Amino acid sequence: MSHEPILTARHVTKQFPAANGRLLTACDDVNLTVCQGRTLGIVGESGCGKSTFVKMLVGLLAPTEGEILFHGDDITKLKGEALRQNRRKIQMVFQDAWAAFNPKMRVVDIVTEPLLNFGLIRRSERAAKAQELLEMVHLPKEYIDRYPHSMSGGQRQRVGIARALALEPEIIVCDEATCALDVSVQDRIVELLVELQQKKGISFVFICHDVALVQSLSHQMAVMYLGNVVEVLPGHLVGTEALHPYTQALIGAIFSTRMDFTKKIESIESEAPSPLDVPAGCPFQNRCGHCMERCRREKPKLVEIEQHHEVACHLFSR
Ligand SMILES: Nc1ncnc2c1ncn2[C@@H]1O[C@H](COP(=O)(O)OP(=O)(O)O)[C@@H](O)[C@H]1O
Ligand code: SF4
Ligand SMILES: [Mg+2]
Structure with a gap:
């Protein structure tokens, strides 16, 4: 089975109007790819922009900027019947099946x-x-x-x-779809998703609070922080190869228990800034033990460190 890219978000930004004429940037220049028959996992604390991003993928929200290419066509430009037909191919499973x-x-x-x-x-x-x-x-x-x-x-x-x-569909997006379930029930649903992927070659975008679970399931895992993708790497390498200080802080917590992002991350001292007050420079600067002068001045770009591994941190930029 080839694992060609089928859905690519390019420079996708979403801003929402906020009080006093301000703008809240929920997703900031996000670049991510979903490959055929593969799982893209997305993790990050509550409010980091995961749901906003996938709502744009399935056409429930329009990006403020950027394009979303499905088999090369920008689906953000589709309207009417073309949009309806396109949405068949990208389906979503919601958290609250009851509702x-x-x-x-x-x-x-x-x-x-x-x-x-x-x-x-x-x-x-x-x-x-x-x-x-x-x-x-x-x-x-x-x-x-x-x-x-x-x-x-x-x-x-x-x-x-x-x-x-x-x-x-070619792609199924699961936005916290299993998170309300008991761990054993959740594990069986995840087994089902893996089986469906193997049998039908479906691609998944999988969001869950449980980093250990996302990591175990994801061919690529994207870590988001305040609307920014700060690291992308293969799920099976997360435990050994993760480089970004934020990812490092997260995995410091996950291998002891199943990490729950609704709780405070013990290994990070301070709170995340409000999404309305994201500092200039690196968004993680006020919580990072490695913060340098450059980090306050210049926002690190997501750069490829090696194949399939990208990091946005000045410690690793050449
Ligand atoms: N419709 C909306 N209007 C205004 N702000 C929103 C809207 N949807 C989401 N946000 C804000 O965008 C940010 C990202 O939210 P969301 O994508 O739901 O994060 P996550 O799914 O990672 O918890 C949050 O600060 C949230 O309050
Ligand atoms: S760019 Fe600087 S502040 Fe940001 S994560 Fe890297 S070292 Fe920390
Ligand atoms: Mg969400």
């Missing part, structure tokens, strides 16, 4: 709704198609007649994945 589904809909309707919306099946074909989709996510086919409230959190999340699979 994402209409409680009055049965599983058969939930998982086949996208197919009906696109006119890809007839009503009479719904039950058979729903059974096929449930089989892919290892749920009993009798569940097509259930309502979301009569299922467990893990089962509902499988229904969410079945629904995302209905349109045979």
Whole structure:
């Protein structure tokens, strides 16, 4: 299987209007690539811009600047029917499957709704198609007649994945999709995602608070800090090769317990600045033990240190 780049974010910036005419930069010049049949993991503390970024990938938000190329075409420029057709290929699984589904809909309707919306099946074909989709996510086919409230959190999340699979997407984005589940249930969902990737060559963008989990699953893992990607490296090298002081601080915590980003990071002394007051120079400067004069003056660029490994830190710029 070739692992060609299929979705590329180039210089993607998103700003939101804030109080007093100010602008909040949620994503700042983000450059990331999703490859065919691969998983791109994204980690970083709450508020660092992960959800904003993936909402732009799936077309729920428009970037302020930059382009998002899907098979070479800039999808931020698409409108109307072209946009609708394109969105079939990039699906999202949300964290809260409970809230994402209409409680009055049965599983058969939930998982086949996208197919009906696109006119890809007839009503009479719904039950058979729903059974096929449930089989892919290892749920009993009798569940097509259930309502979301009569299922467990893990089962509902499988229904969410079945629904995302209905349109045979090339990419599935999981934004904290497993984080509300117990660890053992979460592990089984992750196993399912890996199996689907191997069988169908689907690419995943996977966001989760649990760095150890993201790292174990990601062919490439991007670390975000205050809207900036500060390091990108293969997941299996995170424990040994991570260079950025922020990534280092994170992994100092992860290998003892499963790191939870909703909690304060013990190994970093001070708080992150407000996204409305990102300092000039390196965004991590006030929490970095290696901060130099240059760091306050000049923002480090993300540069390739070796193949598949990029870092934005003056300690490593040539
Ligand atoms: N619709 C919005 N309007 C204004 N600010 C927003 C909006 N969505 C997100 N933000 C802000 O953008 C920053 C990034 O948020 P988000 O992408 O949700 O981060 P994460 O998913 O990493 O927790 C936060 O400071 C958040 O408050
Ligand atoms: S650029 Fe400077 S402040 Fe920023 S992470 Fe590197 S050493 Fe620390
Ligand atoms: Mg989020």
